[in-house]
Amino acid sequence: MFDSIILIGGGNVAHHISLIFEEKKLPLHSIITRQSTRVGNRSSHEFEQIALAELYIIAVSDDAIAEVSSKIADQYADANPLVVHTSGSIPTEAIDNRFKRRGVWYPLQTFSRSRSADWYTIPMCISANTRRDANSLFSLAREVSSNVQYISDESRAALHIAAVMVNNMTNHIFDLAGDIVEAEMLDPDMLKPLIKETVSKLDNMSPNQAQTGPARRGDQAVINKHLDYLRANLPQLVAAYKALSASLTKRFRE
Template identity: 40%
Template sequence: MMKIALFGAGNVASHLYRAFSEGNYATVSQLFSRDPAKADFVSSETEVIADYAQLKDADLYLLAVSDDGIAEIAEKLEDRGNLVAHTSGSTGMEVLKKFQQHGVFYPLQTFSKNRELDYRTIPFCLEANSEENLEELKDLAKSISEAIYEVNSDQRRGLHLSAVFVNNFSNHLFTLGNSICKDKNLDFKILQPLIKETVSKLDVLLPADAQTGPALRNDQETIQKHLNSLTGDRKLVYKTLTDSIQKFHGKKL
Protein backbone atom coordinates (compact mmCIF):
# COMPACT_ATOMS: atom_id res chain seq x y z
CA MET A 1 0.00 0.00 0.00
CA MET A 2 1.17 3.48 -0.77
CA LYS A 3 1.61 5.44 2.42
CA ILE A 4 0.43 9.05 2.32
CA ALA A 5 0.82 11.91 4.76
CA LEU A 6 -2.04 14.23 3.91
CA PHE A 7 -1.80 17.94 4.74
CA GLY A 8 -5.05 19.84 5.24
CA ALA A 9 -8.48 19.24 6.73
CA GLY A 10 -10.65 21.27 4.37
CA ASN A 11 -13.00 20.20 1.57
CA VAL A 12 -10.35 18.84 -0.81
CA ALA A 13 -8.46 16.99 1.93
CA SER A 14 -11.62 15.40 3.34
CA HIS A 15 -12.77 14.19 -0.09
CA LEU A 16 -9.34 12.82 -1.03
CA TYR A 17 -9.22 11.08 2.34
CA ARG A 18 -12.57 9.46 1.67
CA ALA A 19 -11.57 8.49 -1.88
CA PHE A 20 -8.31 6.83 -0.70
CA SER A 21 -10.19 5.04 2.10
CA GLU A 22 -12.71 3.58 -0.34
CA GLY A 23 -9.93 1.95 -2.35
CA ASN A 24 -7.13 -0.31 -1.18
CA TYR A 25 -4.26 1.19 -3.11
CA ALA A 26 -3.21 3.88 -0.63
CA THR A 27 -3.56 4.57 3.05
CA VAL A 28 -3.33 7.90 4.85
CA SER A 29 -0.97 7.21 7.74
CA GLN A 30 -0.88 10.76 9.07
CA LEU A 31 -3.03 13.83 8.62
CA PHE A 32 -1.35 17.14 9.31
CA SER A 33 -3.60 20.06 10.23
CA ARG A 34 -2.95 23.26 12.11
CA ASP A 35 -6.44 22.80 13.51
CA PRO A 36 -6.74 19.07 14.42
CA ALA A 37 -10.36 19.54 15.54
CA LYS A 38 -11.26 20.07 11.88
CA ALA A 39 -9.97 16.60 11.02
CA ASP A 40 -13.15 14.95 12.29
CA PHE A 41 -13.48 12.79 9.17
CA VAL A 42 -10.50 10.50 9.77
CA SER A 43 -10.65 6.94 11.08
CA SER A 44 -8.50 5.54 13.87
CA GLU A 45 -5.95 4.26 11.30
CA THR A 46 -4.80 7.80 10.75
CA GLU A 47 -2.76 9.79 13.23
CA VAL A 48 -3.72 13.46 13.32
CA ILE A 49 -0.76 15.77 13.95
CA ALA A 50 -0.14 19.53 14.05
CA ASP A 51 3.64 19.57 14.45
CA TYR A 52 6.27 19.00 11.76
CA ALA A 53 8.45 17.13 14.29
CA GLN A 54 5.83 14.37 14.51
CA LEU A 55 5.85 13.78 10.78
CA LYS A 56 6.98 10.28 9.80
CA ASP A 57 8.24 8.95 6.49
CA ALA A 58 5.68 8.32 3.78
CA ASP A 59 5.70 7.58 0.05
CA LEU A 60 3.89 10.84 -0.63
CA TYR A 61 3.38 14.10 1.21
CA LEU A 62 0.18 15.44 -0.31
CA LEU A 63 -0.53 19.13 0.34
CA ALA A 64 -4.33 19.62 0.05
CA VAL A 65 -4.26 23.11 1.53
CA SER A 66 -4.84 26.70 0.39
CA ASP A 67 -2.35 28.36 -1.97
CA ASP A 68 -0.88 30.35 0.93
CA GLY A 69 -0.67 27.13 2.91
CA ILE A 70 1.38 25.43 0.17
CA ALA A 71 4.01 28.18 0.27
CA GLU A 72 4.19 28.00 4.06
CA ILE A 73 4.53 24.21 4.17
CA ALA A 74 7.08 24.25 1.33
CA GLU A 75 9.18 26.55 3.51
CA LYS A 76 8.86 24.66 6.78
CA LEU A 77 8.93 21.09 5.51
CA GLU A 78 12.31 19.39 5.28
CA ASP A 79 13.16 17.48 2.12
CA ARG A 80 13.41 13.78 3.05
CA GLY A 81 13.74 12.66 -0.56
CA ASN A 82 10.17 11.38 -0.86
CA LEU A 83 7.56 12.70 -3.30
CA VAL A 84 5.81 15.96 -2.37
CA ALA A 85 2.78 17.13 -4.38
CA HIS A 86 0.12 19.82 -4.05
CA THR A 87 -3.52 19.73 -5.21
CA SER A 88 -3.95 23.32 -6.39
CA GLY A 89 -5.15 24.47 -9.80
CA SER A 90 -3.71 27.95 -9.61
CA THR A 91 -0.27 27.26 -8.10
CA GLY A 92 2.65 26.29 -10.31
CA MET A 93 4.70 23.15 -9.66
CA GLU A 94 7.83 25.29 -9.14
CA VAL A 95 6.68 26.29 -5.64
CA LEU A 96 7.79 22.77 -4.63
CA LYS A 97 11.16 22.85 -6.38
CA LYS A 98 13.20 22.59 -3.18
CA PHE A 99 12.00 18.97 -2.94
CA GLN A 100 13.99 16.58 -5.13
CA GLN A 101 10.83 14.65 -6.02
CA HIS A 102 7.80 16.82 -6.62
CA GLY A 103 4.59 17.08 -8.57
CA VAL A 104 0.96 18.21 -8.76
CA PHE A 105 -2.17 16.15 -8.11
CA TYR A 106 -5.05 18.48 -9.05
CA PRO A 107 -8.65 17.19 -8.92
CA LEU A 108 -10.77 19.46 -11.12
CA GLN A 109 -14.03 19.55 -9.22
CA THR A 110 -15.95 21.73 -6.77
CA PHE A 111 -15.86 20.13 -3.35
CA SER A 112 -18.39 20.68 -0.59
CA LYS A 113 -17.63 18.90 2.65
CA ASN A 114 -20.86 16.98 3.17
CA ARG A 115 -21.66 16.18 -0.42
CA GLU A 116 -21.20 12.76 -1.93
CA LEU A 117 -19.31 12.69 -5.20
CA ASP A 118 -18.63 10.02 -7.76
CA TYR A 119 -14.84 10.11 -7.60
CA ARG A 120 -14.45 7.91 -10.68
CA THR A 121 -15.58 10.78 -12.95
CA ILE A 122 -13.40 13.48 -11.38
CA PRO A 123 -10.60 14.57 -13.74
CA PHE A 124 -7.18 14.36 -12.09
CA CYS A 125 -4.65 16.71 -13.71
CA LEU A 126 -1.12 15.53 -13.04
CA GLU A 127 2.37 16.96 -13.41
CA ALA A 128 5.71 15.86 -11.97
CA ASN A 129 9.42 16.63 -12.21
CA SER A 130 10.28 13.16 -13.54
CA GLU A 131 8.68 10.39 -15.52
CA GLU A 132 8.94 8.11 -12.49
CA ASN A 133 7.17 10.56 -10.19
CA LEU A 134 4.48 11.13 -12.82
CA GLU A 135 3.88 7.36 -12.97
CA GLU A 136 3.60 7.26 -9.21
CA LEU A 137 0.93 10.00 -9.21
CA LYS A 138 -0.82 8.36 -12.16
CA ASP A 139 -1.08 5.03 -10.35
CA LEU A 140 -2.54 6.78 -7.32
CA ALA A 141 -5.03 8.78 -9.43
CA LYS A 142 -6.05 5.64 -11.35
CA SER A 143 -6.95 3.97 -8.08
CA ILE A 144 -9.61 6.67 -7.58
CA SER A 145 -10.69 7.93 -10.99
CA GLU A 146 -11.07 6.96 -14.63
CA ALA A 147 -10.25 10.48 -15.91
CA ILE A 148 -6.50 11.05 -15.76
CA TYR A 149 -4.85 13.93 -17.63
CA GLU A 150 -1.26 15.01 -17.85
CA VAL A 151 -1.19 18.82 -17.88
CA ASN A 152 1.64 21.28 -17.35
CA SER A 153 1.50 24.26 -14.97
CA ASP A 154 0.50 26.71 -17.70
CA GLN A 155 -2.34 24.45 -18.87
CA ARG A 156 -3.44 23.88 -15.29
CA ARG A 157 -3.66 27.63 -14.70
CA GLY A 158 -5.85 27.81 -17.84
CA LEU A 159 -8.09 25.05 -16.48
CA HIS A 160 -8.43 26.82 -13.16
CA LEU A 161 -9.35 30.08 -14.89
CA SER A 162 -11.78 28.25 -17.14
CA ALA A 163 -13.32 26.63 -14.06
CA VAL A 164 -13.99 30.09 -12.62
CA PHE A 165 -16.01 30.92 -15.75
CA VAL A 166 -17.96 27.66 -16.00
CA ASN A 167 -18.48 27.07 -12.27
CA ASN A 168 -18.23 30.25 -10.15
CA PHE A 169 -19.60 32.65 -12.74
CA SER A 170 -22.37 30.34 -14.01
CA ASN A 171 -23.46 29.74 -10.45
CA HIS A 172 -23.67 33.50 -9.95
CA LEU A 173 -25.91 33.75 -13.03
CA PHE A 174 -28.14 31.15 -11.37
CA THR A 175 -28.14 33.42 -8.29
CA LEU A 176 -29.18 36.42 -10.38
CA GLY A 177 -31.85 34.31 -12.11
CA ASN A 178 -33.13 33.26 -8.70
CA SER A 179 -33.20 36.88 -7.49
CA ILE A 180 -35.35 37.86 -10.50
CA CYS A 181 -37.71 34.97 -9.67
CA LYS A 182 -37.90 36.11 -6.04
CA ASP A 183 -38.84 39.65 -7.13
CA LYS A 184 -41.73 38.15 -9.10
CA ASN A 185 -42.74 35.76 -6.33
CA LEU A 186 -41.76 32.70 -8.38
CA ASP A 187 -40.13 29.47 -7.26
CA PHE A 188 -36.60 29.02 -8.65
CA LYS A 189 -37.32 25.34 -9.25
CA ILE A 190 -39.35 26.35 -12.33
CA LEU A 191 -35.99 27.10 -13.97
CA GLN A 192 -34.22 23.88 -13.04
CA PRO A 193 -35.31 21.74 -16.00
CA LEU A 194 -34.03 24.51 -18.29
CA ILE A 195 -30.69 24.66 -16.45
CA LYS A 196 -30.33 20.87 -16.65
CA GLU A 197 -31.08 20.84 -20.38
CA THR A 198 -28.57 23.68 -20.94
CA VAL A 199 -25.87 21.42 -19.52
CA SER A 200 -27.13 18.16 -21.06
CA LYS A 201 -26.80 19.71 -24.51
CA LEU A 202 -23.03 19.90 -23.93
CA ASP A 203 -22.88 16.10 -24.20
CA VAL A 204 -23.54 16.40 -27.92
CA LEU A 205 -22.83 20.02 -28.87
CA LEU A 206 -20.00 22.45 -28.31
CA PRO A 207 -21.32 25.37 -26.24
CA ALA A 208 -20.82 27.82 -29.13
CA ASP A 209 -23.10 25.63 -31.29
CA ALA A 210 -25.71 25.39 -28.51
CA GLN A 211 -26.01 29.18 -28.09
CA THR A 212 -29.54 30.59 -28.47
CA GLY A 213 -31.39 33.71 -27.31
CA PRO A 214 -31.97 37.38 -28.10
CA ALA A 215 -28.26 38.31 -28.12
CA LEU A 216 -27.38 35.64 -30.69
CA ARG A 217 -30.25 36.48 -33.03
CA ASN A 218 -29.66 40.21 -32.39
CA ASP A 219 -33.30 40.67 -31.34
CA GLN A 220 -32.95 44.34 -30.37
CA GLU A 221 -36.58 44.70 -29.33
CA THR A 222 -36.29 41.98 -26.66
CA ILE A 223 -32.82 43.14 -25.60
CA GLN A 224 -34.11 46.69 -25.07
CA LYS A 225 -37.19 45.44 -23.17
CA HIS A 226 -34.91 43.40 -20.91
CA LEU A 227 -32.46 46.26 -20.35
CA ASN A 228 -35.33 48.63 -19.51
CA SER A 229 -36.62 46.22 -16.89
CA LEU A 230 -33.21 45.88 -15.18
CA THR A 231 -31.21 48.20 -12.94
CA GLY A 232 -27.74 48.33 -11.37
CA ASP A 233 -25.74 45.21 -11.29
CA ARG A 234 -28.07 42.88 -13.16
CA LYS A 235 -28.26 45.43 -15.99
CA LEU A 236 -24.46 45.64 -16.24
CA VAL A 237 -24.14 41.84 -16.29
CA TYR A 238 -26.88 41.63 -18.96
CA LYS A 239 -25.17 44.23 -21.13
CA THR A 240 -21.67 42.81 -20.76
CA LEU A 241 -22.73 39.25 -21.60
CA THR A 242 -25.00 40.31 -24.47
CA ASP A 243 -22.10 42.29 -25.98
CA SER A 244 -19.73 39.38 -25.44
CA ILE A 245 -22.10 36.90 -27.14
CA GLN A 246 -22.48 39.26 -30.09
CA LYS A 247 -18.74 39.83 -30.41
CA PHE A 248 -17.98 36.12 -30.14
CA HIS A 249 -20.55 35.16 -32.75
CA GLY A 250 -19.83 38.14 -35.00
CA LYS A 251 -23.33 39.62 -34.67
CA LYS A 252 -22.29 43.07 -33.52
CA LEU A 253 -23.96 45.79 -35.53
Protein backbone atom coordinates (compact mmCIF):
# COMPACT_ATOMS: atom_id res chain seq x y z
CA MET A 1 0.00 0.00 0.00
CA PHE A 2 1.82 3.11 1.24
CA ASP A 3 5.00 3.25 3.28
CA SER A 4 4.68 6.93 4.19
CA ILE A 5 1.70 9.21 4.39
CA ILE A 6 1.67 12.90 5.17
CA LEU A 7 -1.58 14.50 6.26
CA ILE A 8 -2.10 18.22 5.82
CA GLY A 9 -4.75 20.10 7.76
CA GLY A 10 -5.67 21.31 11.22
CA GLY A 11 -9.46 21.02 11.03
CA ASN A 12 -11.90 18.37 12.17
CA VAL A 13 -11.45 16.07 9.18
CA ALA A 14 -7.66 16.04 9.51
CA HIS A 15 -7.98 15.57 13.27
CA HIS A 16 -10.20 12.50 12.92
CA ILE A 17 -8.11 11.02 10.10
CA SER A 18 -5.02 11.35 12.27
CA LEU A 19 -6.78 9.63 15.19
CA ILE A 20 -7.94 6.63 13.16
CA PHE A 21 -4.62 6.30 11.31
CA GLU A 22 -2.82 6.20 14.64
CA GLU A 23 -5.33 3.72 16.03
CA LYS A 24 -4.96 1.47 12.97
CA LYS A 25 -1.15 1.89 13.01
CA LEU A 26 -1.10 3.20 9.45
CA PRO A 27 2.23 4.73 8.33
CA LEU A 28 1.34 8.34 9.07
CA HIS A 29 4.71 10.10 8.79
CA SER A 30 3.57 13.52 9.91
CA ILE A 31 0.66 15.93 10.17
CA ILE A 32 1.22 19.39 8.78
CA THR A 33 -0.99 22.10 10.23
CA ARG A 34 -1.00 25.69 9.15
CA GLN A 35 1.98 27.57 10.55
CA SER A 36 0.82 31.10 10.31
CA THR A 37 3.28 33.92 10.84
CA ARG A 38 1.60 37.27 10.97
CA VAL A 39 3.48 39.88 8.97
CA GLY A 40 1.55 43.08 9.24
CA ASN A 41 -1.99 42.24 8.14
CA ARG A 42 -1.06 39.18 6.10
CA SER A 43 -0.35 35.67 7.24
CA SER A 44 1.94 33.33 5.36
CA HIS A 45 1.86 29.56 5.59
CA GLU A 46 5.14 27.75 5.69
CA PHE A 47 5.46 24.40 4.00
CA GLU A 48 9.22 24.44 3.82
CA GLN A 49 9.61 21.76 6.46
CA ILE A 50 7.38 19.26 4.67
CA ALA A 51 9.00 15.88 3.98
CA LEU A 52 8.73 13.64 0.95
CA ALA A 53 6.03 10.96 1.19
CA GLU A 54 4.32 8.39 -1.04
CA LEU A 55 0.88 9.84 -0.31
CA TYR A 56 -0.19 13.33 0.65
CA ILE A 57 -3.70 13.68 2.06
CA ILE A 58 -4.84 17.29 1.84
CA ALA A 59 -7.61 17.75 4.40
CA VAL A 60 -7.89 21.52 4.37
CA SER A 61 -10.80 23.83 3.57
CA ASP A 62 -12.07 23.65 -0.01
CA ASP A 63 -10.62 26.94 -1.13
CA ALA A 64 -7.14 26.15 0.25
CA ILE A 65 -6.69 22.88 -1.68
CA ALA A 66 -5.22 24.49 -4.79
CA GLU A 67 -2.75 26.61 -2.84
CA VAL A 68 -1.62 23.86 -0.49
CA SER A 69 -1.15 21.36 -3.31
CA SER A 70 0.83 23.95 -5.25
CA LYS A 71 3.18 24.48 -2.28
CA ILE A 72 3.86 20.75 -2.16
CA ALA A 73 4.24 20.57 -5.93
CA ASP A 74 6.95 23.26 -5.76
CA GLN A 75 9.08 20.82 -3.82
CA TYR A 76 8.00 17.33 -4.77
CA ALA A 77 6.10 17.23 -8.10
CA ASP A 78 9.17 15.59 -9.70
CA ALA A 79 9.15 12.79 -7.12
CA ASN A 80 5.69 11.80 -8.45
CA PRO A 81 3.83 11.10 -5.19
CA LEU A 82 0.07 10.44 -5.04
CA VAL A 83 -1.85 13.49 -3.83
CA VAL A 84 -5.49 13.35 -2.71
CA HIS A 85 -7.92 15.72 -1.09
CA THR A 86 -10.83 14.85 1.23
CA SER A 87 -13.49 17.25 -0.04
CA GLY A 88 -16.97 16.33 -1.22
CA SER A 89 -17.51 19.28 -3.48
CA ILE A 90 -14.14 19.93 -5.11
CA PRO A 91 -13.05 18.15 -8.32
CA THR A 92 -9.86 16.13 -8.42
CA GLU A 93 -8.41 18.74 -10.79
CA ALA A 94 -8.23 21.32 -8.02
CA ILE A 95 -5.03 19.58 -7.01
CA ASP A 96 -1.99 21.16 -8.70
CA ASN A 97 -1.62 19.69 -12.19
CA ARG A 98 2.12 19.30 -11.86
CA PHE A 99 1.15 16.17 -9.97
CA LYS A 100 0.44 13.33 -12.40
CA ARG A 101 -1.15 11.13 -9.74
CA ARG A 102 -4.17 12.81 -8.15
CA GLY A 103 -7.23 11.49 -6.40
CA VAL A 104 -9.90 11.88 -3.74
CA TRP A 105 -10.38 10.18 -0.39
CA TYR A 106 -13.70 11.56 0.84
CA PRO A 107 -15.36 10.37 4.06
CA LEU A 108 -19.11 11.05 3.78
CA GLN A 109 -19.61 12.18 7.36
CA THR A 110 -19.69 15.26 9.56
CA PHE A 111 -16.90 15.50 12.11
CA SER A 112 -16.71 17.39 15.39
CA ARG A 113 -13.65 17.93 17.51
CA SER A 114 -15.55 16.89 20.63
CA ARG A 115 -17.10 13.67 19.30
CA SER A 116 -15.46 10.39 18.35
CA ALA A 117 -16.06 9.18 14.80
CA ASP A 118 -17.38 5.71 14.01
CA TRP A 119 -15.12 5.18 11.01
CA TYR A 120 -16.28 1.60 10.43
CA THR A 121 -19.68 2.83 9.16
CA ILE A 122 -18.49 5.90 7.24
CA PRO A 123 -18.95 5.59 3.46
CA MET A 124 -15.53 6.25 1.90
CA CYS A 125 -15.65 7.70 -1.60
CA ILE A 126 -12.50 7.08 -3.61
CA SER A 127 -11.33 8.31 -6.96
CA ALA A 128 -7.98 8.34 -8.76
CA ASN A 129 -6.45 8.73 -12.22
CA THR A 130 -5.21 5.17 -12.51
CA ARG A 131 -6.58 1.82 -11.49
CA ARG A 132 -3.44 1.16 -9.49
CA ASP A 133 -3.79 4.33 -7.40
CA ALA A 134 -7.50 3.68 -6.99
CA ASN A 135 -6.69 0.22 -5.64
CA SER A 136 -4.18 1.63 -3.18
CA LEU A 137 -6.61 4.28 -1.94
CA PHE A 138 -9.32 1.65 -1.73
CA SER A 139 -7.09 -0.56 0.43
CA LEU A 140 -6.21 2.35 2.67
CA ALA A 141 -9.90 3.18 3.10
CA ARG A 142 -10.73 -0.46 3.85
CA GLU A 143 -8.31 -0.26 6.78
CA VAL A 144 -10.69 2.16 8.49
CA SER A 145 -14.15 1.61 6.96
CA SER A 146 -16.37 -1.30 5.94
CA ASN A 147 -17.99 0.78 3.18
CA VAL A 148 -15.64 1.91 0.40
CA GLN A 149 -16.73 2.83 -3.11
CA TYR A 150 -15.19 4.25 -6.27
CA ILE A 151 -17.11 7.45 -6.97
CA SER A 152 -16.60 9.80 -9.92
CA ASP A 153 -16.13 13.54 -9.40
CA GLU A 154 -19.66 14.08 -10.78
CA SER A 155 -21.27 11.54 -8.46
CA ARG A 156 -19.31 12.84 -5.51
CA ALA A 157 -20.57 16.37 -6.21
CA ALA A 158 -24.13 15.05 -6.22
CA LEU A 159 -23.51 13.09 -3.00
CA HIS A 160 -22.19 16.25 -1.43
CA ILE A 161 -25.43 18.08 -2.25
CA ALA A 162 -27.39 15.24 -0.65
CA ALA A 163 -25.06 15.48 2.36
CA VAL A 164 -25.60 19.23 2.66
CA MET A 165 -29.33 18.61 2.61
CA VAL A 166 -29.51 15.87 5.22
CA ASN A 167 -26.93 17.49 7.48
CA ASN A 168 -26.89 21.30 7.09
CA MET A 169 -30.50 21.84 6.05
CA THR A 170 -32.11 19.53 8.58
CA ASN A 171 -29.86 20.88 11.34
CA HIS A 172 -31.00 24.40 10.46
CA ILE A 173 -34.62 23.21 10.62
CA PHE A 174 -33.91 21.82 14.11
CA ASP A 175 -32.46 25.22 15.03
CA LEU A 176 -35.47 27.17 13.76
CA ALA A 177 -37.97 24.74 15.30
CA GLY A 178 -36.15 25.27 18.60
CA ASP A 179 -36.77 29.00 18.20
CA ILE A 180 -40.50 28.36 17.92
CA VAL A 181 -40.46 26.33 21.12
CA GLU A 182 -38.37 28.91 22.96
CA ALA A 183 -40.73 31.68 21.88
CA GLU A 184 -43.40 29.82 23.88
CA MET A 185 -41.07 29.85 26.90
CA LEU A 186 -40.59 26.11 26.57
CA ASP A 187 -37.38 24.06 26.42
CA PRO A 188 -36.30 23.30 22.81
CA ASP A 189 -35.01 19.95 24.10
CA MET A 190 -38.70 18.94 24.11
CA LEU A 191 -38.23 18.25 20.41
CA LYS A 192 -35.36 15.81 20.88
CA PRO A 193 -37.37 12.60 21.36
CA LEU A 194 -39.29 13.41 18.18
CA ILE A 195 -36.10 14.23 16.26
CA LYS A 196 -34.50 10.97 17.40
CA GLU A 197 -37.56 8.90 16.51
CA THR A 198 -37.80 10.59 13.10
CA VAL A 199 -34.36 9.20 12.33
CA SER A 200 -34.74 5.87 14.16
CA LYS A 201 -37.81 5.10 12.04
CA LEU A 202 -35.48 4.87 9.06
CA ASP A 203 -34.15 1.62 10.54
CA ASN A 204 -37.48 0.00 9.62
CA MET A 205 -38.73 1.95 6.64
CA SER A 206 -37.73 4.35 3.88
CA PRO A 207 -38.32 8.10 4.29
CA ASN A 208 -41.02 7.74 1.66
CA GLN A 209 -42.86 5.13 3.74
CA ALA A 210 -42.30 7.09 6.96
CA GLN A 211 -43.74 10.35 5.59
CA THR A 212 -46.68 11.80 7.52
CA GLY A 213 -48.03 15.28 8.19
CA PRO A 214 -50.43 17.86 6.81
CA ALA A 215 -48.77 18.21 3.40
CA ARG A 216 -48.58 14.42 3.01
CA ARG A 217 -52.33 14.11 3.56
CA GLY A 218 -53.18 17.26 1.62
CA ASP A 219 -54.49 19.16 4.64
CA GLN A 220 -54.33 22.71 3.25
CA ALA A 221 -56.20 24.17 6.25
CA VAL A 222 -53.44 23.14 8.66
CA ILE A 223 -50.73 24.26 6.22
CA ASN A 224 -52.35 27.69 5.98
CA LYS A 225 -52.66 27.93 9.75
CA HIS A 226 -48.96 27.11 10.08
CA LEU A 227 -48.03 29.68 7.44
CA ASP A 228 -50.09 32.35 9.23
CA TYR A 229 -48.22 31.57 12.43
CA LEU A 230 -44.83 31.68 10.72
CA ARG A 231 -45.60 34.95 8.93
CA ALA A 232 -46.35 36.52 12.30
CA ASN A 233 -43.62 34.86 14.34
CA LEU A 234 -40.81 33.46 12.19
CA PRO A 235 -41.06 35.04 8.70
CA GLN A 236 -37.56 33.73 7.93
CA LEU A 237 -39.08 30.27 7.61
CA VAL A 238 -42.15 31.00 5.48
CA ALA A 239 -40.47 30.39 2.12
CA ALA A 240 -38.88 27.10 3.21
CA TYR A 241 -42.10 25.82 4.78
CA LYS A 242 -44.02 26.70 1.61
CA ALA A 243 -41.45 25.14 -0.68
CA LEU A 244 -41.21 21.90 1.29
CA SER A 245 -45.00 21.66 1.54
CA ALA A 246 -45.29 22.18 -2.21
CA SER A 247 -42.65 19.53 -2.78
CA LEU A 248 -44.51 17.09 -0.50
CA THR A 249 -47.77 17.86 -2.30
CA LYS A 250 -46.09 17.23 -5.63
CA ARG A 251 -44.73 13.92 -4.41
CA PHE A 252 -47.78 12.54 -2.65
CA ARG A 253 -50.90 14.30 -3.93
CA GLU A 254 -50.42 14.83 -7.68
